[in-house]
Amino acid sequence: MPILIQIVVSMNNKNTFIIVSTQPYKEKDALVRMINEDGTSISMIAKGTSSPTSKYGALLQPFNICEIDYHLKDNLSFFISASLKKAIVYDDFNALAAASFLLQSMEAINRLESNSYPLWTIVDYLVLCQTSSIAAMTKWCLDTLKLDGREMMMDECVKCGSLQISSFSLSAGGFCCKTCSVAEKNDISDIEILRTLRCLAKAPLDLAYKCSFHALTMHVVKILVYELKDSYPLAMKSWKFMDELV
Ligand SMILES: [Zn+2]
Numbered sequence: 318m319p320i321l322i323q324i325v326v327s328m329n330n331k332n333t334f335i336i337v338s339t340q341p342y343k344e345k346d347a348l349v350r351m352i353n354e355d356g357t358s359i360s361m362i363a364k365g366t367s368s369p370t371s372k373y374g375a376l377l378q379p380f381n382i383c384e385i386d387y388h389l390k391d392n393l394s395f396f397i398s399a400s401l402k403k404a405i406v407y408d409d410f411n412a413l414a415a416a417s418f419l420l421q422s423m424e425a426i427n428r429l430e431s432n433s434y435p436l437w438t439i440v441d442y443l444v445l446c447q448t449s450s451i452a453a454m455t456k457w458c459l460d461t462l463k464l465d466g467r468e469m470m471m472d473e474c475v476k477c478g479s480l481q482i483s484s485f486s487l488s489a490g491g492f493c494c495k496t497c498s499v500a501e502k503n504d505i506s507d508i509e510i511l512r513t514l515r516c517l518a519k520a521p522l523d524l525a526y527k528c529s530f531h532a533l534t535m536h537v538v539k540i541l542v543y544e545l546k547d548s549y550p551l552a553m554k555s556w557k558f559m560d561e562l563v
Pocket of ligand 1: 433476493495498
């Protein structure tokens with residue numbers, strides 16, 4: 318007589334998450350998308366939290382970092398309770414739109430490749446967005462190119478090694494000197510912007526706010542985003558929304 322071992326996959330957990338989005342689900346429930354500290358994107362069913370009397374409805378909102386108790390059953394996660402650890406707030410609408418684009422893009426990429434963006438890395442980008450949304454998006458795009466195995470060469474001319482830089486070319490893979498740039502598709506040739514790109518690419522994420530980014534423009538971000546969107550599931554709906562605001 319074979320021995321039957323029944324494994325019941327049902328357990329309670331406590332973890333820290335950043336809330337990405339909350340959608341109403343059934344009558345009073347919500348479906349909450351979130352990312353944990355390892356960079357895993359998950360969806361959780363939160364019963365009763367869409368009701369106006371729920372004490373958790375206000376906590377389960379985008380950009381809040383919460384410690385959440387939940388129940389895991391048959392691969393579905395059920396919200397139990399939450400406490401707020403940190404709230405990231407934006408006082409201008411452009412920064413909020415840019416932060417939404419970044420957060421949703423990172424969530425989508427984590428779904429594709431788990432652990433690409435752990436929670437506290439995401440928080441660093443979102444906090445940089447409070448200082449400059451253009452700098453945060455530029456830094457994020459440069460880092461994501463690196464994640465894609467396409468780190469841009471920004472120390473010297475990517476073709477000949479010359480230190481006399483005159484342009485940035487995505488297709489060449491970084492900076493080009495005047496001679497080499499003739500044969501390349503040059504995306505940016507403003508020297509102030511090239512300096513900023515180098516600073517942002519080299520700076521650790523938590524120190525990127527120290528770069529001077531007054532020369533950066535949405536045009537620079539656009540070039541990088543359009544390059545990345547062929548490789549990654551970026552949140553282009555949020556991008557379009559933000560692009561129309563500017
Ligand atoms: Zn060269």
